[in-house]
Amino acid sequence: MKIGISGKSGSGKSSVARYISEQLGYVLIDLDVVSKEIRSKFKEEIQELIKSDIITDDKIDSKKLGKILFEDKSLMDKYNLFVYSKQLDILKEYENKNIVIDSMFLPIMDIFNELDIKIYVKCDDKIRLERVMKRDNISKEYFLARDKNSLNYNEDDFDFIINNENGFLLEANKIIDKIKK
Secondary structure (H helix, E strand, O other): OEEEEEOOOOOOHHHHHHHHHHHHOOEEEEHHHHHHHHHHHOHHHHHHHHOOOOEEOOEEOHHHHHHHHHHOHHHHHHHHHHHHHHHHHHHHOOOOOOEEEEOOOHHHOHHHHHOOEEEEEEOOHHHHHHHHHHHHOOOHHHHHHHHOOOOOOOHHHOOEEEEOOOOOHHHHHHHHHHHHO
């Protein structure tokens, strides 16, 4: 079974994905973590694609990369396509396993149509802002620049919706019970 969990940055999707994968004993694939591994492994190729010096201390400077990508949508699309192709290679390794995939970009990925269960985690924008500023140690302005490039989710595309403003356990456990049946 393939379960996909998506939502905007700071919605709590990673916490929900981790919890559900642990409760079901499924493999968790966090595509944000995978993306960081891809950036590390293919830093020169990414720098060439971006056509800008984004490597500092032998690794990609995420804030520099983000600033460049947020200002140029076509460059962001090229970067996302590069990373997405590498993510697909990794996902192929898990074709016959029970997995939970965590990514804010799932609805625009081809794999979205292959998911058995799709879960959308949503949260109030002010709460997301506070969570992300604290978690990533970024300014409000940086968050807003990053968030303006976020997807617009269609809740009808998902099987379940979790509102994570006051916790997710109750709703997540209901979903887990349905999956186990």
